[in-house]
Amino acid sequence: MASTAATTVNSGGHYGQIVLPGQKRCDFLHGGEPDLVLTDERPLAVGEYLKGRIRAFLRDPTLPALIELCRVPPGVSPSLWCVENIREFMVEFNRVIAEVQHECNEETCPRMSATDEWHFLCAAHRKPMDCCAIDYMVHTVDGSTNLILSSKNFPERTKVPQASLKFIPTLYRRLYRIFGHLFHHHRAVFFKVEGQSRMCARFTQFVRMHGLLGPSSSGAESSRSGSPVESNLYLVPDAAIGLAPPIPPVATSPSSNTSPEVEPETQPAGVSPTREEEASGGVEEEEASDTETVVRDG
Numbered sequence: 001m002a003s004t005a006a007t008t009v010n011s012g013g014h015y016g017q018i019v020l021p022g023q024k025r026c027d028f029l030h031g032g033e034p035d036l037v038l039t040d041e042r043p044l045a046v047g048e049y050l051k052g053r054i055r056a057f058l059r060d061p062t063l064p065a066l067i068e069l070c071r072v073p074p075g076v077s078p079s080l081w082c083v084e085n086i087r088e089f090m091v092e093f094n095r096v097i098a099e100v101q102h103e104c105n106e107e108t109c110p111r112m113s114a115t116d117e118w119h120f121l122c123a124a125h126r127k128p129m130d131c132c133a134i135d136y137m138v139h140t141v142d143g144s145t146n147l148i149l150s151s152k153n154f155p156e157r158t159k160v161p162q163a164s165l166k167f168i169p170t171l172y173r174r175l176y177r178i179f180g181h182l183f184h185h186h187r188a189v190f191f192k193v194e195g196q197s198r199m200c201a202r203f204t205q206f207v208r209m210h211g212l213l214g215p216s217s218s219g220a221e222s223s224r225s226g227s228p229v230e231s232n233l234y235l236v237p238d239a240a241i242g243l244a245p246p247i248p249p250v251a252t253s254p255s256s257n258t259s260p261e262v263e264p265e266t267q268p269a270g271v272s273p274t275r276e277e278e279a280s281g282g283v284e285e286e287e288a289s290d291t292e293t294v295v296r297d298g
Contacts, residue, residue, distance in 0.1 A: 043157040046076055046084045054088070054202070061198050063242065070206045078210065079160040082168050085206055086175075087148055092199055093141045093178060100182060100189045101134055109133035114180030114235045123174070133185070137178050144171050172212040176203065180235030194241060201241040 042048075057069045072081045112133045113119035121128035124139035131139060148154055148171075153164045160168075179200045182190040194200055207213035 046080060047087060049073065050084050050088055058198065066201060066205050069202065070209045077159065079165055082210060082212065083148065083154065083160055086171055089175065089203060090141055090145050090148070092197060093175065096178065096193055097137050097141065099193060100186050104134045104186060106132035109185060112136035112177065112181060114177065114184050120177055133181050140174050144175060147171065169212045172207050176207065176213060179203065183236045183240065200236055201243055204236065204241060204243060
């Protein structure tokens with residue numbers, strides 16, 4: 001007889017969940033707290049642990065629980081934690097695109113924008129170009145997925161090569177623009193997704209805690225404030241996703257030989273944004289920077 005609750009099993013040192021015949025999805029999501037035991041035999045342990053932590057958070061989606069969800073687990077490098085989180089976010093972004101595609105098309109949203117002040121060119125092409133918003137989202141998620149799955153740039157699931165750290169902040173910045181477009185142009189879809197997964201709150205809190213969503217490298221100025229534009233910051237108000245106002249980070253000047261293994265309190269994930277961040281959109285050569293993909297309107 002099938003159990004009506006998720007069964008916790010000890011599999012290879014990692015306490016995971018199995019789905020029993022006839023078990024309801026809602027019961028499976030109410031399993032116990034995940035444990036993480038890192039072994040060479042379980043290269044997917046961190047990803048499995050993250051999924052369990054997300055399920056636990058959604059049962060108690062408070063701000064303290066969110067902060068704990070984003071914190072780097074003991075024994076895991078900050079850079080690997082960033083990569084495993086972006087893997088999970090990309091899976092969820094595919095669901096978001098499937099949800100919004102019925103109302104977001106080349107007629108309703110002919111280009112990728114959030115506020116009226118800025119729009120974004122698609123970097124998935126050899127030369128950045130305007131794409132309608134739904135194509136921009138598909139291209140960005142597909143390109144990010146291809147990069148993360150690249151055996152050249154990310155050959156292992158247990159560690160991140162030093163040379164690949166430069167890709168991570170750019171991936172997060174470009175993916176965040178999807179939230180901005182949804183909030184400003186498809187608000188019903190945005191709040192439906194947020195109510196189910198707290199996805200934008202999780203994403204925003206994560207990039208802030210790990211210093212991944214810095215000011216634009218374009219050097220442009222905001223027409224509203226006259227200050228250097230932060231093209232990705234605050235596209236979605238904190239109040240809309242239940243986050244406290246952010247505390248300005250302490251300015252740091254990470255050197256090129258800083259180890260990515262340092263905890264985030266000392267160094268934000270070892271992948272602090274620099275002007276060298278040129279993420280690959282599914283191709284191996286360098287790609288456009290924010291200088292070429294962020295355009296001010298008016």
